[in-house]
Amino acid sequence: MLSEVRQIKKLTHNDENFNKQGWKAELKLGFVYSANKTTLPHRSHFGPLRVQRPFYPEGDVCHVYLLHPPGGVVAGDQLSIEVNVDKQAQALITTPGAAKFYRSTGEQAFQTVSLKVSDGATLEWLPQETIIFEGANIISNVKVELASSARFIGWEILVLGRPAAGESFTQGQALLQWQIFRDGEPLFLEKMRLDSEAFLARWGLNGCSSFGTLFANGATASNLEAVRHLIADTPGRGVTLIDDLLICRASDNKTQLIRHFFEKVRSLIRSDIVQQQPYTPRIWAT
Numbered sequence: 001m002l003s004e005v006r007q008i009k010k011l012t013h014n015d016e017n018f019n020k021q022g023w024k025a026e027l028k029l030g031f032v033y034s035a036n037k038t039t040l041p042h043r044s045h046f047g048p049l050r051v052q053r054p055f056y057p058e059g060d061v062c063h064v065y066l067l068h069p070p071g072g073v074v075a076g077d078q079l080s081i082e083v084n085v086d087k088q089a090q091a092l093i094t095t096p097g098a099a100k101f102y103r104s105t106g107e108q109a110f111q112t113v114s115l116k117v118s119d120g121a122t123l124e125w126l127p128q129e130t131i132i133f134e135g136a137n138i139i140s141n142v143k144v145e146l147a148s149s150a151r152f153i154g155w156e157i158l159v160l161g162r163p164a165a166g167e168s169f170t171q172g173q174a175l176l177q178w179q180i181f182r183d184g185e186p187l188f189l190e191k192m193r194l195d196s197e198a199f200l201a202r203w204g205l206n207g208c209s210s211f212g213t214l215f216a217n218g219a220t221a222s223n224l225e226a227v228r229h230l231i232a233d234t235p236g237r238g239v240t241l242i243d244d245l246l247i248c249r250a251s252d253n254k255t256q257l258i259r260h261f262f263e264k265v266r267s268l269i270r271s272d273i274v275q276q277q278p279y280t281p282r283i284w285a286t
Contacts, residue, residue, distance in 0.1 A: 022076025022109070025049040029082070031062055033089040033121075038062040040091075042084070049079065058279055061090045065283060066127070068099065073111070075104035075137065082114045085121040085150075090274065092124040096283050098159075099127065103135035104172070113142045117150035122274040125154035126266075128284070129210075129255050132194075134161045135172040144180045146187075146217055151274050152180075155262050157212035159255050160199055169199045169209070180215065180245065187245050188215070208236065211251040212258045214265055216273050219246035223269045230264060237261065 027049035030042025040054045040062060052065040066081070073079065085091050101109055117123045125144075132138065146152055156178070160169035173195040180188040198204035205211060216223070224241040227248060231237040236251040248265055250258045267278035 022074055022078065022107075023047055023070065024078045025068075026080040027051070027066070027082070028084075029064070029093075030084045030086070031089040031091045031121075032086045036060065038089040038091060040064065049081065057282070058276060061092055061276060063092045063094075063281065066093055066095050068095075072100035072102050073109045073138070074102045075107035075109055078110045080112045080114075083116065083123070083125075085115075085117045085123045087118045088120045089118075090122045090276075092126065092281070094126045094281050094283065095128045096286070097128055099130040101130065101132045101136045101138045101174075103133050104137040107137065109136070109138045111138070111140045113140075114145075115143070115152075115154070116145045117147060117152055119147040119149045121147070122151040122276075123154075124274065125152070126281070127156075129157040129159055129212075129259065131159045131162065132169070132172070132174050134167050134169050136174065137172055139175045141177045142179070144178075144215075145184075146180070146182045148183050150182075150217070152215065152217040153266060153270070153273055155212060155214040157210070157255065157258055157262070158194075159210050160194065160205070161209055163209045163253065169194075170196045172196075178213070178215075180217070182217070187217070187243065188247065205251060207253075208251040209253050210255040210258050211249070212262060214246075214248040214250075214262050216246040216248075216269055217244065218273050219244050219269060220272065223272055226268050227265055230261075230268060234261075239265075 025047030028044045031038055032041055048069050050067045054062050054064050057063060115125055161167040176192045178190045200207055223246055227239045239248045250261050252258050270276055270278055
């Protein structure tokens with residue numbers, strides 16, 4: 001992993017994939033189940049997006065770490081990630097650290113994520129938090145397409161500003177969209193605009209610097225009750241069930257508390273959703 005990162009870091013802004021408008025990067029991954037094992041035979045990239053070699057700490061689940069060696073996204077950058085999980089395949093994707101969207105002088109940065117999960121397949125999309133610096137200007141779209149018997153757990157954890165450095169979010173904006181479909185029919189559609197007004201308003205984040213959403217497809221009423229019991233009277237936490245899609249929300253001034261909460265929720269429901277025992281990727285502890 002380290003040698004791969006060092007090699008990629010040799011890329012500079014003289015690289016053919018960079019121009020005055022920023023980086024353009026694409027990553028495509030295709031997971032396939034064969035011979036009692038999920039493999040990653042299809043992967044291609046353009047620009048500074050890579051994955052580490054797949055590994056199997058749980059046996060049959062293919063774990064992949066997504067790498068973005070530049071370390072942050074600036075105005076004009078365009079990142080595109082496309083993941084396809086074939087029938088019966090089981091995959092978990094996470095990142096080795098937080099993503100960062102830096103301050104912009106006006107231009108927007110774009111991130112597009114497309115996740116497709118076939119019948120009988122499972123995908124866990126578990127990136128570490130995304131830090132949106134004060135003054136950033138970003139558009140992020142996540143689209144999840146599920147087959148009828150596909151299973152999915154995914155989350156998004158966002159940090160506005162840098163509270164530890166005394167930075168708030170009085171400038172900038174983030175336009176965020178999540179779309180979840182099953183067999184072409186919409187399960188969840190959300191568009192959100194976050195700016196200084198939404199950050200401070202009571203109808204918005206009420207000054208909370210961190211918030212997140214967790215989704216789990218294939219959930220039941222018993223999963224809902226288990227998460228409600230976990231939440232109890234904790235402020236800034238909520239959960240609902242739409243058909244069999246569990247949606248869990250959290251807001252706080254400490255990102256780590258949201259991370260810990262989502263990890264507990266995932267541990268509670270993982271065996272029911274993806275038929276795997278609780279497991280925490282070791283990279284989260286580094």
